[in-house]
Amino acid sequence: MKKEMGVLSAVFPMPVLIVAAYDENGTVQAMNAAWGNQCQEDAVALFIDKDHATTKAIRKTKAFSVSLADLPNIEAADYFGIVSGNSVPEKFALSGLHAEKSRFVNAPVIAEFPVTMECELAEIVETPHMYAIVGTIKNVSAEESVLGTGGKIDPGKLRALIFDPFGHAYYETGPLAGKAWGSGKEMAKTVREKSRKSV
Secondary structure (H helix, E strand, O other): OOOOOOOOOOOOOEEOEEEEEEOOOOOEEEEEEOOEEEEEOOEEEEOOOOOOHHHHHHHHHOEEEEEEOEHHHHHHHHHHHHOOOOOOOOHHHHHOOOEEEOOOOOOEEEOOOOEEEEEEEEEEEEEOOEEEEEEEEEEEEEOHHHEOHHHOEOHHHHOEEEEEOOOOEEEEOOOOOOOOOOOOHHHHHHHHHHHHHHO
């Protein structure tokens, strides 16, 4: 029997994304964002507040990077979520992390995070229910240490963080559970057979 929980954030898992952009002074602004996702094969959408220092920087420079936070960098990832760039403009420099300018867009790529999407601002969507920064991915860079078979990013090696909205905690991605477009094949076959017999 299900218990009624009322209204709460119940999408799980959520990513732990580190969004970074240069402000008008060339200073790196970075923040932790869980409310973001792929919205097309070559685009990401970030549902973040318009008043963040990083959001303001994106609006100025029209570019940003999105890194996947990982377990070895959990302390820095959380730091970027609890310290505001509006209060501490030099928070990235104080973190001790390092950034290089992307070769594809006018945005910083944080060296310590293993996978980064380098994005050009495509549009800002503002409605009564959401504020979204949409970026076109111009390049994805990945450390060789997280690559697996065929040169693809291996989630098992990545050790990406997952945000838990229920308990406000972080988890690490786990082992392979099944293959997409494969795990449900037997069920699909059974359903097709049942469907044919019922006709």
